[in-house]
Amino acid sequence: MKEISGNTRLFGILADPIHHVKTPHRMNELFAKIGFDGVCVPFHARPDNLAAVVEGLRRLENLGGVIVTMPHKTAILDLVDEVTPVARKIGAANVVRRDADGRLVAHMLDGEGFVGGLLAAGVTVQGKSAYLAGAGGAANAIGFALVQAGVSRLTIANRTPAKAEDLKARILSLHPEAKITVGTPDPAGHDLVVNGTSLGMKEGDALPLDASRLTPDQLVCEVIMQPKDTALLLAAQEQGCKVHYGAPMLACQIALMADMLGVAAAK
Numbered sequence: 001m002k003e004i005s006g007n008t009r010l011f012g013i014l015a016d017p018i019h020h021v022k023t024p025h026r027m028n029e030l031f032a033k034i035g036f037d038g039v040c041v042p043f044h045a046r047p048d049n050l051a052a053v054v055e056g057l058r059r060l061e062n063l064g065g066v067i068v069t070m071p072h073k074t075a076i077l078d079l080v081d082e083v084t085p086v087a088r089k090i091g092a093a094n095v096v097r098r099d100a101d102g103r104l105v106a107h108m109l110d111g112e113g114f115v116g117g118l119l120a121a122g123v124t125v126q127g128k129s130a131y132l133a134g135a136g137g138a139a140n141a142i143g144f145a146l147v148q149a150g151v152s153r154l155t156i157a158n159r160t161p162a163k164a165e166d167l168k169a170r171i172l173s174l175h176p177e178a179k180i181t182v183g184t185p186d187p188a189g190h191d192l193v194v195n196g197t198s199l200g201m202k203e204g205d206a207l208p209l210d211a212s213r214l215t216p217d218q219l220v221c222e223v224i225m226q227p228k229d230t231a232l233l234l235a236a237q238e239q240g241c242k243v244h245y246g247a248p249m250l251a252c253q254i255a256l257m258a259d260m261l262g263v264a265a266a267k
Contacts, residue, residue, distance in 0.1 A: 003031070004039055010060065011041040011261060013067040014053070014076075020201060020226035022247070026254045035266030038064065047071060055081045058102050059136050061266070065097040065261040070198050073108075073137030080104035085227075090144055090184040094253075095260050107260055109253045110138045111145025114194075114223065117248025123192075123219060126266055131183065133208040135163040138223050139196025140170075145195075147171050147178045155183035155190060155197035157209065185210040193236075194221045200230035207232055216240030216244035223249055 027040035043051040043066065050072055051260045057063055068076045073092040077083050081098055084107045093106035093161045118125055130151045132143055135158040146154055154171075158164040164182040171180060175236045187209050199208040201224055211232060214220065220236035221244040231245045 002028070002039065006062075007037055009036075009038040009064045009263075010062050010063070011038060011040040011064050011066065011204050012057070013040065013069060014043050014045050014050070014072050015069045016071060017201075018042045018044040019111045021069065022225050022250060023254075023257075027067075027248060027258065030254055030258055031263070034263075036263050037266075038263060040067075045072070045189060047075065050075055051079055054104070058098065058104060060098075063098050065095065066203055066261070067257060068094045068096060068106075069074075070201075071139070073110075076106055080106045082106070082116050084108070086144070089174060090140040091170070092140050094137070094141075094159065097261050108141050109256050109260070110223070111141035111143075111148075111255030112256060114138075114142045114249045115145045115149045116252035118192075118221070118244065120248060120252060121152075121244060123244065124143065125192070127152050127191070128191040129153045129155075130194060131155045131157065131187040131191040131209075132194045132196050133157050133185075133187075133199075134196035135160075135210040136197065137157070137166075140167055141192075142194060143167055143197050144174070144225070146192075147175045147180070151192075152178040152257060153181070155181050155187075157183040157185060157187075186212045186213045188215065192221060193218050194223070194242075195230070195232050196223055198224070200232055201226070205231065207235065211235035211239065214239040214241050218242075219244055222246040 024040040082105045087108040133139045156164040199205045225246040
């Protein structure tokens with residue numbers, strides 16, 4: 001067991017619920033690997049308490065920062081001092097660095113992590129068509145990253161079409177040449193099908209899309225890590241589809257998060 005002292009740098013992850021988070025384990029593995037005296041722990045914060053929690057964290061002198069996950073990725077933007085330009089455009093952040101003076105700086109790495117996970121699995125993104133369910137925090141980042149990675153076209157489907165239209169407009173403001181449409185629950189006709197929503201975390205959740213329209217030539221991807229086999233992935237496999245789990249998105253972000261949080265290998 002790691003020895004924690006007064007010199008140990010503290011990090012956390014903000015979530016509600018908290019039981020499913022995997023980041024602390026991965027971050028602590030990285031700290032051990034590089035010889036960094038730090039520890040990452042879960043911080044359970046409800047939405048109605050988030051502002052008070054963040055204000056308290058700001059005042060912890062030995063806090064290096066926090067990782068932010070559902071449902072706080074959008075709300076966190078209004079509680080920090082600085083948001084990187086890309087995170088501001090996305091409208092969400094998933095990592096917040098605390099500087100020595102207590103200043104909080106937020107950035108978004110979900111999209112980079114998701115695309116990196118696909119590439120690490122040998123999945124070609126450039127030139128493929130993609131269907132994205134959701135237009136919230138993680139979905140925003142993934143939409144930007146898929147277009148940046150060169151998908152031939154992107155369809156965004158959300159229960160509130162206005163949110164999908166808004167995401168489309170924000171992506172086009174950075175990538176005016178992109179081919180983006182607002183879709184329906186029908187994911188047919190796309191190479192990649194991505195669930196960017198939280199639907200699937202809880203037993204009994206509705207499916208984020210019409211799984212009956214999936215075809216065996218499609219790769220169905222999750223952002224949810226727990227449970228590993230969501231109802232969508234199980235339904236996709238029944239339709240003969242290949243699946244891509246949520247875990248690689250986090251695995252590809254760990255080093256990026258550590259860098260943003262000022263973590264460096266021991267000298």
